[in-house]
Amino acid sequence: MKFLVAAALAGLAFNAAAQELGNGKAEYMNSCAVCHGPEGRGDGPLGDELVKRPADLTRLSRDNGGSFPYWRVFAMIDGRTIVPEHGDRHMPVWGRQFLPGDARKYGPKAGEIVTTERIHELAGYVQTLQQ
Numbered sequence: 001m002k003f004l005v006a007a008a009l010a011g012l013a014f015n016a017a018a019q020e021l022g023n024g025k026a027e028y029m030n031s032c033a034v035c036h037g038p039e040g041r042g043d044g045p046l047g048d049e050l051v052k053r054p055a056d057l058t059r060l061s062r063d064n065g066g067s068f069p070y071w072r073v074f075a076m077i078d079g080r081t082i083v084p085e086h087g088d089r090h091m092p093v094w095g096r097q098f099l100p101g102d103a104r105k106y107g108p109k110a111g112e113i114v115t116t117e118r119i120h121e122l123a124g125y126v127q128t129l130q131q
Contacts, residue, residue: 024125027118031094040129052090061130068130074123078116094119 029038035050037043040057047054061068075081079093098118103111 024121024123024128027122028125031097032122035091040126050090054091057126058129058131060126068127070123070127073126074119077122077126078119094122 028040032040033044034046035042035044035054036057037047037054042054042056044054060073064072076091078095079089079091080095082089082093095115098115099111102114102118105111106114
């Protein structure tokens, strides 16, 4: 019986999280636009303050032979699996930034699911910026 109650509560928490998600644009504006700019051109207000200029996200498909590199974008946003030996990382590790708050709000397992979904939402939104 306790398992059923716990499972039901976890389901409610996940449903609440799912309702809050689904808006990659809002997440982008909140987390990315300050560097990459509201239209993804790498011209955000903090761009001039950074050591390396933020990428123009509108060119990712063009620079990848016309195909949007979804999983590369996902991995770059998440950042937790980027190998340090491959060079410096010039943007936040959003997987580590999002996870503590998501885990506090939804529990450790659901928090990881919510964090992953937030990153999927961001990658999907970046895909819509392609020109």
